[in-house]
Amino acid sequence: MSHGARVIRTGVSSGGPAAPPPVTVASSSAGADAELMDGGYFRSCAGMLKVAQMISLLIGFISVNNSSWTDYSAYSFFQIVTMCDLVMILFFYIMHIFRVYRKLTCVSWPLAEFLHYLIGTILLLIGSIVAAAKSYNITGLVAGATFGFLATILCVISMWSSYKVSCITQSTSK
8 A cells, every 4th residue: 555645637737738628529529619619618617617606796796886885995895806806707717718728838827717716715705794794784785795705605616626635645555
């Protein structure tokens, strides 16, 4: 029985050629569209999680934007954080769909996405806490803070599922 450290593999590599994509129904079709777009990412867990994050951030932004509020600094911070997170998640979503990470190998895309999720989730959590504390039971503000918390949870799930690191060593039997 041997014990060893776990190797963490991601679908994106910044050093060297990328592994061939798994054969799916959408990517196995012939033509230029199969090479340009990754149709399997639409239906993947990570892709659907990004869409759910974008929808919850958009609903949170719209709820706060269409409500009457008195504390300008708290809700303008919430709006800025939700829109910045939405734009960055959309950027990474498009990057995965069009496989930009294969052409720009000088950037460590998994690290860039991890740092975005780490910083964005912390800022979103702070903004949601402040928005909930200053809501004064106004329904639009409460809804915005609730969707902010939902987006925070979805970002944590996405970060955990994509970049989980296990300190448990694997044992192999002979």
